[in-house]
Amino acid sequence: MTEEELRKTLSLKGLSLSDEALRSYEIYAALLKEWNGKFNLTAIDEKEEVYEKHFLDCLIPLTLAKVSGNICDVGSGAGFPGLVWAIADPSLKVTLIEPTGKRCSFLEEVKKELSLANTEILNRRAEDCRDLRECYDIVTARAVANLSLLAELCVPLVKPGGTFLPMKGAKGEAELEEAKYALKKLGCTKNTLLSYTLYNKEERSLILSEKTGTTPAKYPRNYGQIKKSPLKAKVL
Numbered sequence: 001m002t003e004e005e006l007r008k009t010l011s012l013k014g015l016s017l018s019d020e021a022l023r024s025y026e027i028y029a030a031l032l033k034e035w036n037g038k039f040n041l042t043a044i045d046e047k048e049e050v051y052e053k054h055f056l057d058c059l060i061p062l063t064l065a066k067v068s069g070n071i072c073d074v075g076s077g078a079g080f081p082g083l084v085w086a087i088a089d090p091s092l093k094v095t096l097i098e099p100t101g102k103r104c105s106f107l108e109e110v111k112k113e114l115s116l117a118n119t120e121i122l123n124r125r126a127e128d129c130r131d132l133r134e135c136y137d138i139v140t141a142r143a144v145a146n147l148s149l150l151a152e153l154c155v156p157l158v159k160p161g162g163t164f165l166p167m168k169g170a171k172g173e174a175e176l177e178e179a180k181y182a183l184k185k186l187g188c189t190k191n192t193l194l195s196y197t198l199y200n201k202e203e204r205s206l207i208l209s210e211k212t213g214t215t216p217a218k219y220p221r222n223y224g225q226i227k228k229s230p231l232k233a234k235v236l
Helices: 003-012 019-036 047-059 082-088 101-114 147-157 172-186 223-228
Strands: 070-074 093-097 119-122 136-142 158-168 188-197 203-211
Touching: 003 019, 003 047, 019 047, 019 082, 019 101, 047 082, 070 082, 070 147, 082 093, 082 101, 082 119, 101 119, 136 147, 147 158, 147 172, 147 203, 147 223, 158 172, 172 188, 172 203
Parallel strands: 070 093, 070 136, 093 119, 136 158
Antiparallel strands: 158 203, 188 203
């Protein structure tokens, strides 16, 4: 996918990218290629694939859901989707939570090169961020974990009235069905799944899970407990 194809595809979906944003994505893609030679940031670093499988994939959700206010991207990795959103919409305040120091160094470099004043990068694990509990309007994550596990890492950070907005692949519907018990336990009772395709017709899912209550204080548990025993309904 070329830069112009990215702009045109998103324009048809109602999202207009500024010239400044497009220049920023070009620099971002170049930095991703450069740093990927030193660290394993992503399996995809060729420019045209980056534009489609990273940038387009991250930007389509902005055409499907209302994304505004304070945003948190859990397990941000190389900045997908949080950094991509911060470039597209400077009015967003985006916090990137990433536990790996080398990836945080990359995120800091992109932030510096693009002068992104609307981003904050935290080298932490989401389950250790109890000081940020119920602070965010939207919490998102992409390619981090199965939804049942991911929900316990993310939902405690969402404000009551806010939205948990994970990005998933073609099996998003099955993951949502399996995770409904966990989501309800954590305070999310209204769930919507939206499907979309990339330029090459690869299927993707976006889940909108509205937080209507508060998360019980005992969640999130430590990661070992979450992984060993994800929140699931007991089978009688």
